[in-house]
Amino acid sequence: MSMSRRRLIVLGAVLLLVVVGVVAWVVTSRDDEDGVSRVEAAVAMAPGNTARFGWTDWSGVREELDADLAAGSSTADVERFLGKGFNADLTSTSALVSSAPILQERYGFSPATIDWELFAQSETGAVVLVGLPDSLDLDQLEEALAEIGYEEPTEDGGVWVGGPDLLAPLGTVSQELAYLTIDEDEQVLAASDQAATLETWRDEQRGDDLDDSISDVTTEMENALSASLYTGDYACVALAMTQAADADRTRAAGLISEAGEVSPLRAYAIATLPGGDVRVAMGFESEEQARTNADSRARLAAGPAPGQGGAFPDRFALGEVTADGAVVTMELDPVRASYVQSDLATGPVLFATC
Numbered sequence: 001m002s003m004s005r006r007r008l009i010v011l012g013a014v015l016l017l018v019v020v021g022v023v024a025w026v027v028t029s030r031d032d033e034d035g036v037s038r039v040e041a042a043v044a045m046a047p048g049n050t051a052r053f054g055w056t057d058w059s060g061v062r063e064e065l066d067a068d069l070a071a072g073s074s075t076a077d078v079e080r081f082l083g084k085g086f087n088a089d090l091t092s093t094s095a096l097v098s099s100a101p102i103l104q105e106r107y108g109f110s111p112a113t114i115d116w117e118l119f120a121q122s123e124t125g126a127v128v129l130v131g132l133p134d135s136l137d138l139d140q141l142e143e144a145l146a147e148i149g150y151e152e153p154t155e156d157g158g159v160w161v162g163g164p165d166l167l168a169p170l171g172t173v174s175q176e177l178a179y180l181t182i183d184e185d186e187q188v189l190a191a192s193d194q195a196a197t198l199e200t201w202r203d204e205q206r207g208d209d210l211d212d213s214i215s216d217v218t219t220e221m222e223n224a225l226s227a228s229l230y231t232g233d234y235a236c237v238a239l240a241m242t243q244a245a246d247a248d249r250t251r252a253a254g255l256i257s258e259a260g261e262v263s264p265l266r267a268y269a270i271a272t273l274p275g276g277d278v279r280v281a282m283g284f285e286s287e288e289q290a291r292t293n294a295d296s297r298a299r300l301a302a303g304p305a306p307g308q309g310g311a312f313p314d315r316f317a318l319g320e321v322t323a324d325g326a327v328v329t330m331e332l333d334p335v336r337a338s339y340v341q342s343d344l345a346t347g348p349v350l351f352a353t354c
Contacts, residue, residue: 051230054093055229059115229269240353265283265352287326298318302318319333
């Protein structure tokens with residue numbers, strides 16, 4: 001495991017510790033009638049103050065890895081699938097991986113059967129959207145929850161109360177599953193480590209009519225199997241060169257000066273696509289900034305990688321870099337056995353510096 005991949009795991013653990021509430025939301029597989037992609041629909045359902053999104057297209061991952069799994073598959077089969085997914089750098093954005101065996105065995109759904117998942121984190125809470133298959137009988141799901149020991153809600157759309165004391169005897173189960181709610185119309189299950197978070201998420205969604213930088217970079221993630229998407233404020237902290245050692249920061253400053261003008265990010269996204277290619281999308285304030293930064297950041301992405309170690313060409317071959325409106329996209333062809341997406345979803349990342 002590379003040093004930067006280990007940093008990703010540690011960073012993720014730290015971020016979860018500072019979050020006040022964490023939510024997991026499972027959503028449907030159906031695209032919007034207007035042609036909105038599933039990732040766009042999921043991001044629209046996340047709270048409006050979300051700063052960090054983690055997308056996993058589980059149905060796409062299963063197809064990519066040729067995994068023939070079903071509700072009746074063994075936990076050993078599920079774990080082998082997740083191991084292959086990890087090696088393909090397709091599972092780092094998921095909040096449910098550690099819980100997968102228990103989910104498969106006791107809950108009636110898991111990464112072996114769900115359609116997709118979105119983890120959305122803010123300073124006050126987090127949401128993970130993950131898709132229940134149409135084939136899942138919600139009555140059977142509710143029966144499974146009752147059998148596990150969740151207290152049934154007193155009204156439709158209410159919260160199933162579990163709590164940490166319920167989860168502990170089950171085995172390795174994420175605290176995100178402590179409280180649950182089900183939207184039967186949308187075939188959606190929501191889960192959180194705080195009941196209060198579930199009681200408000202319906203009223204705090206971003207919506208699908210926003211014209212902002214997150215929406216712009218999300219559009220570029222349409223076919224992503226796994227992706228991380230950040231607001232500008234979050235990206236400028238999570239990817240900052242300030243996390244690097246003094247010598248690396250000094251070297252980075254010189255490389256940036258040589259590359260040309262670098263503008264602040266308004267959004268950042270990186271995704272693994274079918275076939276293993278990786279795409280980066282960066283949002284800027286204007287079309288002019290995007291055109292300028294397409295050149296400067298392409299130079300940075302083709303050179304040394306201070307803070308990450310070595311050089312970016314050791315990790316990927318840089319393909320087409322384009323500016324379309326206020327968004328710059330980069331196409332990356334990863335070197336075999338490299339973890340480009342998960343490595344470059346945490347800082348320091350020179351070409352994503354603010």
